Amino acid sequence: MKDALPRFDDIRDAAARIAPHARPTPILRSARLDALANAELHFKGEHLQRGGAFKFRGACNAVWSLDDATAARGVVTHSSGNHGNALALAAATRGIAAHVVVPEGAVRAKLEAIERAGAILHRCAPTQAAREAKCAEVQRDTGAELVHPYADTRVMAGQGTLALELLQQAGALDALITPVGGGGLASGVAIAAHGIDPALALFGAEPLGADDAARSLAQGTRVTSVVPDTVCDGLRALVGERNLDALRAHHVEVITVSDAETIAAMQLLWSELKQVVEVSSATVLAAILQQPQRFAGKRVGVVLTGGNVDLAALPW
Amino acid sequence: MKDALPRFDDIRDAAARIAPHARPTPILRSARLDALANAELHFKGEHLQRGGAFKFRGACNAVWSLDDATAARGVVTHSSGNHGNALALAAATRGIAAHVVVPEGAVRAKLEAIERAGAILHRCAPTQAAREAKCAEVQRDTGAELVHPYADTRVMAGQGTLALELLQQAGALDALITPVGGGGLASGVAIAAHGIDPALALFGAEPLGADDAARSLAQGTRVTSVVPDTVCDGLRALVGERNLDALRAHHVEVITVSDAETIAAMQLLWSELKQVVEVSSATVLAAILQQPQRFAGKRVGVVLTGGNVDLAALPW
Incomplete structure (x- = not known):
């Protein structure tokens, strides 16, 4: 099962596998944000990861998990965002081909970055069916290995490595919060964090306009009817089945936040931390500020x- | 003479004096910016200094240079920008009063930050004469010590400490570049850098619309007729007399850049380094990209x- 949940040991192995290629990212602090949250916030700066996002960890682990014969045929994914760029960069570290299927109408700057990273772009119509069909076609034509953005054991294990790094840097925490989109990050982090400290309280932040994970946890069954409507372009995917299993097993509490709360939190991160983070990244601070009683007085890891x-299209 | 140039030893003393209060700031790197500049760029991240600017170094050195009796009467300056905020924060570290004279019409967010830092605001009409008159009045009424933003030996020595720190972190450099406004930073850095390595090539970056330092160096006499017209709000001051002496003595080459070049460089710093830096800070990268032959193949310190x-009023 390609999307089986990784074990804690898989995440430790992934950390060793990606260490020669990924960057350790810093912990950032702000006295003003601590005061606003009445908590000790330890921000894990994955925007400073290679490719500008945590996605490089998962893509890199997938690429370096392949045996030589499989790797030689290259890798493929469909994504016009951070995962496509990450897979292109990861493939380049191994000297293999990366095929990225991108929908017509994707943001030109993002496509240029993916091409600059060395990927071969394959264009398709902007529908899920067209993307999957094009992806299957590339697999048939080239023998390339599919690396799904989140429903992939190797990807989840790679994302989990950031929790190992965070807990080593910050020491023991009371709580840890990540954004929730497809759930590759949240599931990998949950398994890694509880492998180190089973008592750690885990939280997810999800846009109100793409709250399928929160609804799925509340209803006890996976909700697939949500049509995403949020500025958080990185969090529009439906949470994967196995990813949802992990959120449930690890008692991850998902807090939903409005786009207005997220945009206000994004401005705080920019003005106080002086860091350029994308809007999806700000959901976590928005959740903390919305639910102060859950985090007051605690040491919190914030991813x-x-x-x-896109500096020409900021959400305020 | 209150604005005499500091000696190298004054800068070393300043480093020890501010060490308990100022933050060591990191060196930031970017493979993409190195490739664009065809040079090794070592960015000194003073936007991560307390108060969000290098100004805290100079203000802190001034505040902690005072004898107890003088300190007890407080400090005063006129500035609605980073120096006012820095002086307020520095005074708070010693538990003394900070008076900041601000012109009517100054940006409300900046005034709020200065008040949050604990300063007493004194409003005046938005002219240079009114600012100086109000400042003199506060000095008469309170006995507070004037701390000028750049024409002050203690301030220049404090700003120079960032060059000591940069050269310790980055190792030997071939060139070093800072923005030039009043010249407090450029003069302190020149004295500090040449105290360590007299062969280091020094550069300044100045907006074309406030190019009094470049003109003064070219003409051999201080030009005071320039009426500033630039988006770089931190670089509109006329270079001080002693500050200009230091630029001349240390052969600082001033490169002038257009606002368009600076804004493009600011976008590069935001998108590649993922750092929120103000527009004045981007003049240095603009200068490097404008004059590639001066920096090609070199190890360059970039402040x-x-x-x-103001996130609601970005210059693009």
Whole structure:
């Protein structure tokens, strides 16, 4: 099962596998944000990861998990965002081909970055069906290995490595919060964090306009009817089935935030931390400020997921 | 003479004096910016200094240079920008009063930050004469010590400490570049850098619309007729007399850059370094990209001076 949940040991192995290629990212602090939250916030700066997002960890682990014969045929994914860019960069570290299927109408700057990273772009119509069909076609034609953005064991294990790094840097925490989109990050982080400290309280932040994970946890069954409507372009995917299993097993509490709360939090991160983080990354601070009683007085790990922003189209 | 140039030893003393209060700031790197400049750029991240700008170094050195009796009467300056905020923060570290004279019409967010830092605001009409008159009045009424933003030996020595720190972090450099406004930073850095390595090539970056330092160096006499017209709000001051002496003595070559070049460089710093730096800080990268033959193949120290940006009024 390609999307089985990784074990804690898989995440430790992933950390060793990606260490020669990924950057350790810094912990950032702000006295003013601590005061606003009445908590000790330890921000994990994954916007400073290679490619400007945590996605490089998962893509890199997938690429370096392949045996030589498989790797030689290259890798493929469909994504016009951070995962496509990350897979292109990861493939380049191994000297293999990366095929990225991108929908017509994708943001030109993002496509240029993916091409600059060395990927071969394959264009398709902007529908899920067209993307999957084109992806299957590339697999048939080239023998390239599919690396799904989140429903992939190797990807989840790679994302989980950031929790190992965070807990080593910050020491023991009371709580840890990540954004929730497809759930690759949240599930990997949950398994990694509880492998180190089973008592750690885990939280997810999800846009109100793409709250399928929160609804799925509340209803006890996976909700697939949500049509995403949020400025958080990195969090529009439906949470994967296995990813949802992990959120449930690890008692991850998902807090939903409005786009207005997220945009206000993004401005705080920019003005106080002086860091360019993308809007999806700000959901976590928005959740903390919305629910102060949950975090008051605690040492909280806060994952800033990415920093790839279109400066000509800021959300305020 | 209150604005005499500091000696190298004054800068070393300043480093020890401010060490308990100022933050060591990181060196930031970017493979993409190195490739664009065809040079090794070592960015000194003073936007991550307390108060969001290098100004805290000079203000802190001034505050802690005072004898107890003088300190007890407080400090005063006129500035609605980073120096006012820095002096307020520095005074708070010693538990003394800070008076900041601000012109009517100054940006409300900046005034709020200065008040939050604990300063007493004194409003005046928005002219140079009114600012100086109000400042003199506060000095008469309170006995507070004037701390000028750049024409002050203690301030210049404090700003120079960032060059000591940069050269210790980055190792030997071939060139070093700072923005030039009043010249407090450029003069302190020149004295500090040449105290360590007299062969280091020194550069300044100045907006074309406030190019009094470049003109003064070219003509051999201080030009005071320039009426500033630039988006770089931190670089509109006329270079001080002693500050200009230091630029001349240390053969600082001033490169002038257009606002368009600076804004493009600011966008590069935001998108590649993922750092929120203010527009004045981007003049240095603009100068490097404008004059590639001067920097090609060199190890260059690049001072990012501040990160206090009005997010609602970005210059693009």
